[in-house]
Amino acid sequence: xxxxxxxxxxxxxxGQLGRMSAMAAAKLGMRVHIFxxxxxxxxxxxxxxxxxxxxxxxxxxxxFAQSVDTITYEFENIxxxxxxxxxxxxxxWPDDKLLEIAQHRVKEKQFLNDIGIKTARWSFAxxxxxxxxxxxxWNVSSVILKTCRFxxxxxxxxxxxxxxxxxxxxxxxxxxxxxxEEIIDFACEISVIVARDKIGQTACYPPVLNEHxxxxxxxxxxxxxxxxxxxxxxxxxxxxxxxxxxxxGVLALELFVTKDGKILANEIAPRTHNSGHxxxxxxxxxxxxxxxxxVTGMTIGYPTRHxxxxxxxxxxxxxxxxxxYHEMQNASVHLYGKQEIKENRKMGHVNxxxxxxxxxx
Ligand SMILES: Nc1ncnc2c1ncn2[C@@H]1O[C@H](COP(=O)(O)OP(=O)(O)O)[C@@H](O)[C@H]1O
Ligand SMILES: [Mg+2]
Numbered sequence: 599x600x601x602x603x604x605x606x607x608x609x610x611x612x613g614q615l616g617r618m619s620a621m622a623a624a625k626l627g628m629r630v631h632i633f634x635x636x637x638x639x640x641x642x643x644x645x646x647x648x649x650x651x652x653x654x655x656x657x658x659x660x661x662f663a664q665s666v667d668t669i670t671y672e673f674e675n676i677x678x679x680x681x682x683x684x685x686x687x688x689x690x691w692p693d694d695k696l697l698e699i700a701q702h703r704v705k706e707k708q709f710l711n712d713i714g715i716k717t718a719r720w721s722f723a724x725x726x727x728x729x730x731x732x733x734x735x736w737n738v739s740s741v742i743l744k745t746c747r748f749x750x751x752x753x754x755x756x757x758x759x760x761x762x763x764x765x766x767x768x769x770x771x772x773x774x775x776x777x778x779e780e781i782i783d784f785a786c787e788i789s790v791i792v793a794r795d796k797i798g799q800t801a802c803y804p805p806v807l808n809e810h811x812x813x814x815x816x817x818x819x820x821x822x823x824x825x826x827x828x829x830x831x832x833x834x835x836x837x838x839x840x841x842x843x844x845x846x847g848v849l850a851l852e853l854f855v856t857k858d859g860k861i862l863a864n865e866i867a868p869r870t871h872n873s874g875h876x877x878x879x880x881x882x883x884x885x886x887x888x889x890x891x892x893v894t895g896m897t898i899g900y901p902t903r904h905x906x907x908x909x910x911x912x913x914x915x916x917x918x919x920x921x922x923y924h925e926m927q928n929a930s931v932h933l934y935g936k937q938e939i940k941e942n943r944k945m946g947h948v949n950x951x952x953x954x955x956x957x958x959x
Pocket of ligand 1: 749750753780782783787852864
């Protein structure tokens, strides 16, 4: 199913995920309008039009909605009310149900458990005493505390050890809604990206191995070097989730592989994901194209992987050291156009294709 002329896609959010989605939309002949609060965002640099306004500016939202055929979002902290308001005018995919789950760690873990997907043991806390009670109940000496909302790249979380002062740790999180999690001594971290279209067809990329530095994704290896049965299980879990939320679009599921071979779900991203950037150079249809295709009502693309890949994030000053990648025959550099370099800021990434093979010139 594909219409001609192609549609105009509206994207809420102006970051690099929006930028790469806009570029995928352009490949399919579409126009893109961005809505975000910042001027000169990475996504607006490659799009036809940008509405610069706050997410609660109803006049601007209405104007934006009227200028596009379909709307999506590129990050999960768009207010649910914004999406619900826009739904009065144009379809928004993925819908508000998935967004609401992914915005709140307790709703997320509860939803995963309700559909039979295992996670680390968790509990809700709204006071320091709740944390102390859980330590006793679980008979453990340390746990991880995370704010229920707005956490990313390890922000909004802290390890609590029974020897620490609970009030200091609690206050450092600056939130009254906390999830307490058992600390998983994992063997590795993996993630799976799935796309699903309006008629329920799914396309799943293989699980990938993720390595972090300072809580920020540093390197992704695709596919993850894990046994075939785990690959199947990780994909199955992600597809169960996509069906359960009736996904239209792309989502990523972050998972832990425990030392005794179990797979536990950690976090849902209701969007394209940093661990899927390798698909841009190693698959026929990459995660961004899948996102655009599914939210605009096109049929899903083949996720065919023609190469193995390693993705390395360019964080902060890494972006000044590109020579070594430009000299490699199998490295493909992607930059996001961010004007200012900041510590821990994602400036771009490099995909190294078939890192284990000798290349033909
Ligand atoms: N329960 C846990 N046990 C062990 N490590 C954890 C746990 N939860 C999170 N982590 C570590 O912290 C990282 C960030 O946590 P995550 O829940 O994914 O939040 P975010 O990515 O939004 O910052 C994970 O990738 C993992 O390395
Ligand atoms: Mg995470």
